[in-house]
Amino acid sequence: MKACVLVLGLGLALVLTVCAARSPYQAVLQHSRIRGRLQGPNVCAMQQIKGTDKKYFTNCKQWYHRKICGKPTVITYECCPGYEKIPGEKGCPAALPLVNIYNTLGVVGASTTQMYTDRAKLREEIEGPGSFTFFAPSNEAWAALPTEILDALVSNVNIELLNALHYHMVNRRLTSEELRHGSSFASMYQDFHVHIHHYSNGIVTVNCARLIKPDQHATNGIVHVVDRVITAVSNNVHTLIDVDEDLETLRTAIAATGLTAMLEEEGQYTIFAPTDEAFEKIPQETLNRILGDPVALKDLLNYHILKHMHCAESIVSGTPMETLQGTVLEVGCDGDQMTLNGKAIITKKDQLGTNGVIHYINELLIPDSAKTLLELAEGSAVATATKLFVEAGLSPHLTGSEPLTMLAPLNDAFKGSVTMTPGIKKLMTNHIVKEQLSSKALYHGQELETLGGLKLRVFVYRNSLCIENACIAAHDKTGRYASMFTVDKVLAPPMGTIMDVLKADDRFSLLVGAIQTAGITELLNQQGALTFFAPTNDAFNALPRPELNKLLRNHQELTGVLRYHLGEGMLVSGGVGSHTRVQPLQGEKLELGVRNYTVYVNKVPVADADLMATNGVVHAINSIIRPLPPKVEREQADGPAAPLRSAASSRADSKSFRNDDLFQKVIRSRSSRTMNQSQ
Numbered sequence: 001m002k003a004c005v006l007v008l009g010l011g012l013a014l015v016l017t018v019c020a021a022r023s024p025y026q027a028v029l030q031h032s033r034i035r036g037r038l039q040g041p042n043v044c045a046m047q048q049i050k051g052t053d054k055k056y057f058t059n060c061k062q063w064y065h066r067k068i069c070g071k072p073t074v075i076t077y078e079c080c081p082g083y084e085k086i087p088g089e090k091g092c093p094a095a096l097p098l099v100n101i102y103n104t105l106g107v108v109g110a111s112t113t114q115m116y117t118d119r120a121k122l123r124e125e126i127e128g129p130g131s132f133t134f135f136a137p138s139n140e141a142w143a144a145l146p147t148e149i150l151d152a153l154v155s156n157v158n159i160e161l162l163n164a165l166h167y168h169m170v171n172r173r174l175t176s177e178e179l180r181h182g183s184s185f186a187s188m189y190q191d192f193h194v195h196i197h198h199y200s201n202g203i204v205t206v207n208c209a210r211l212i213k214p215d216q217h218a219t220n221g222i223v224h225v226v227d228r229v230i231t232a233v234s235n236n237v238h239t240l241i242d243v244d245e246d247l248e249t250l251r252t253a254i255a256a257t258g259l260t261a262m263l264e265e266e267g268q269y270t271i272f273a274p275t276d277e278a279f280e281k282i283p284q285e286t287l288n289r290i291l292g293d294p295v296a297l298k299d300l301l302n303y304h305i306l307k308h309m310h311c312a313e314s315i316v317s318g319t320p321m322e323t324l325q326g327t328v329l330e331v332g333c334d335g336d337q338m339t340l341n342g343k344a345i346i347t348k349k350d351q352l353g354t355n356g357v358i359h360y361i362n363e364l365l366i367p368d369s370a371k372t373l374l375e376l377a378e379g380s381a382v383a384t385a386t387k388l389f390v391e392a393g394l395s396p397h398l399t400g401s402e403p404l405t406m407l408a409p410l411n412d413a414f415k416g417s418v419t420m421t422p423g424i425k426k427l428m429t430n431h432i433v434k435e436q437l438s439s440k441a442l443y444h445g446q447e448l449e450t451l452g453g454l455k456l457r458v459f460v461y462r463n464s465l466c467i468e469n470a471c472i473a474a475h476d477k478t479g480r481y482a483s484m485f486t487v488d489k490v491l492a493p494p495m496g497t498i499m500d501v502l503k504a505d506d507r508f509s510l511l512v513g514a515i516q517t518a519g520i521t522e523l524l525n526q527q528g529a530l531t532f533f534a535p536t537n538d539a540f541n542a543l544p545r546p547e548l549n550k551l552l553r554n555h556q557e558l559t560g561v562l563r564y565h566l567g568e569g570m571l572v573s574g575g576v577g578s579h580t581r582v583q584p585l586q587g588e589k590l591e592l593g594v595r596n597y598t599v600y601v602n603k604v605p606v607a608d609a610d611l612m613a614t615n616g617v618v619h620a621i622n623s624i625i626r627p628l629p630p631k632v633e634r635e636q637a638d639g640p641a642a643p644l645r646s647a648a649s650s651r652a653d654s655k656s657f658r659n660d661d662l663f664q665k666v667i668r669s670r671s672s673r674t675m676n677q678s679q
Helices: 024-039 060-065 101-107 111-119 123-127 139-143 147-154 157-167 237-242 245-257 260-264 276-280 284-291 294-302 373-378 383-391 395-399 422-429 498-503 506-518 521-525 537-541 545-553 555-564 662-678
Strands: 002-008 015-021 043-049 055-057 071-079 132-137 184-186 193-198 204-206 209-218 221-226 269-274 319-322 328-334 337-340 346-353 356-361 405-409 447-449 455-460 465-467 483-487 530-535 566-568 580-582 590-595 598-601 604-613 616-621
Touching: 024 043, 024 055, 024 060, 024 071, 043 060, 055 071, 101 111, 101 123, 101 132, 101 209, 101 221, 111 123, 111 132, 111 139, 111 147, 111 157, 132 209, 147 157, 204 221, 237 245, 237 260, 237 269, 237 346, 237 356, 245 260, 245 269, 245 276, 245 294, 284 294, 337 346, 373 383, 373 395, 373 405, 373 483, 383 395, 383 405, 383 422, 498 506, 498 521, 498 530, 498 604, 498 616, 506 521, 506 530, 506 537, 506 555, 530 604, 545 555, 555 566, 598 616
Parallel strands: 132 221, 269 356, 405 483, 530 616
Antiparallel strands: 002 015, 043 055, 043 071, 184 193, 193 204, 204 209, 209 221, 319 328, 328 337, 346 356, 447 455, 455 465, 530 566, 580 590, 590 598, 598 604, 604 616
C-alpha cells in the first residue's frame, strides 16, 4: 500500500506524484484512524474480542464482518499510539510527553516490566543515554507466564531476570516501519537474535509475540508492547524435532526422505508436526504403505510444511496457504485455537527455531497425492458410489498401483437403495477408466476405455465437461497412482443406435412407426452424432386427432417435423446453459435453456434426458416442438434460465434422470437392445 502526495513544481506544468510505501501495520493503523475520526482527533477504532482483553487495530474485512478468529467483536475507541486525552476536550488532542524508556513503560501498560527493570538494576541503563528498542511484555504477559518460570527469573534477578530483559532489547531505535518481515536483530543478551515477522494483515510479531502497542516513542529509544514474554532462540527447526520425544516417528520419516538438510538450512518454514499419537491414529496398513513408499512419504511430509512462516498470532481468519507439496492447507483459528482445514488439531503452538516455527498436531494430514483410489473416494462426497465399488469386488483395483481414473457419481445421483446384482457390478466396472487422467487434458471426441471393456466418449461444452451423460462436478483428486473425477450422474453407457434406444422403450412406439413411415430409419442407425428431442406417445396423443392423422399421411410434412426434432451434434443435458442454441436438420435453430434443473427446448420441457446411443443422444419430450414466434427474446418463457447444475450443487431431478430404479432400467435396456440387434 502507498501513501501518495501531490507536489506542484514552481513554473512547471507537470504534477509529480511522490509515493512512499507504507507497511501493512501502518495501513491498518490508518484505517483505524479513519474509522475513529468522528470520535475526535487522534482516535483509533479497535476491535475487542468479546469476553477477552484481546484488541486489534481494524482492517476493512474485520470492520465489516465484526469477527476475529470466528468470534464476535465490539468496537472500542482509544487514543492512537503517541497521543493522550485532555479532560474536557474531545478525542486525544495531546501528544504524549517524550520521556525516557523507563518512564514510558509506566504509561503504556507495561508497569510490571518497569518493576522488573528496577529489580534487575536495569533502570539506570534505560533512563540514561543511548538509543534502544524495548519489546516490553504487557502486564498480562507476565501474569500468563508459568509460575515455575517466573519464580526462576525473580529468584536470580542479577543474572536470569537481567538476561531475560536484555533479550527483549535491541541497541538501536527500530520503528514498526523498520520491523520488516523475515528480518532479525541482535538482542542485548549475548547478541542472540530476535526474529521479526510483519504480515500482510498488519500484525507484527517478535519471536511470535504480537506487538499490541507498537511505536511508543521515548527520548532514548522506542517501546513496543508485546503480548507475551519471549525467550531466546538458538536451534533450527530440525534440532527442535530431533530432541523431542513426542516426534520420534516424524524424525524417522524426515531422515528416510532426505529432508534433514533442508530443515537445517536458512529458511522461513512453518511445520505442522504430527506427534507419535497422530501417526498411531492411522490404520496400520495405510501407515506401513506410506512409510514404505518414498514418493508418498515425501509428499506427506511436504504437505505438513508451509512455504512461509506463520506464527499463531498472525492468523485472524481462515486463509489458504501453499505447502511445499504444492497444494494448500486452510489455516485458520477458532477463538484461541489454531485450526487446519477447519479442525482444531493443533496442540502446541509457536515452537520457534532460527529458520521457522513448529506447531504440533495430533492428527496426520494425508495429501491426495499419497492416497490410493479407495482413500480418495472415502474422503469425498461419494459414499454411495464407494460402497457399490467395494460391493462389486473392485477393491483390488482401488487399492493397488494401477493407473486408473474413477468416475464417482455424487450421492444425489442415486435414487433409493441399490441392491448389488451382476448387472450393477458390470455398470460399476464401467465407471473406472483404464488410465490415470487429468480433466484438463480431456478433449472433445476423446474415447476412454473402461475396465468393463466399453468406450466412453468425452464432450466439451462452453461451461461443462462431460463423459457420456455424466458431467464433472468437482475438481480432480489425483492420488498416488490413480485419479478420481466426481460426476453428477450415474453413467449410462451407450448400448445401441438411436433407433435401438427408441425401439427398446415402449414410450416411443408411435415415434418408431412415424420414423419408419418417414423413411429416416437409416439416418438414426448410421454412424454420426445427433441430438434427438424425441416425442413420446403422450406427445403424439396430445395432438388433435385430425391433425395427427394428417401429419401421418403426409410423408413430406412428417419428415420435416421429425428432422426439426433432430439437432446436429451431441448435446447432453449437462452441456445446456442459458440461451444454448442447436441447429436442427431442418428449420430454424432451437432455443434451449434450463430452469429448476429441467431442460427446455422452445419452451417444451424435457421429461427424460440423456438416453445415450452410440450415434447420439435422445431426450424424451411430452409435446411436439413448434417454432418460436418471430423475434422472441432468447430467454425461455417459463422464466430466466438458471445455470444447469453447478458442478458442486448438482441435484438429481427425477425429470432429468431415469426415475428411481436407474440401475435396473439400464440393465433391462441393455438386454432389450441386445435382443433387437440379434434379430
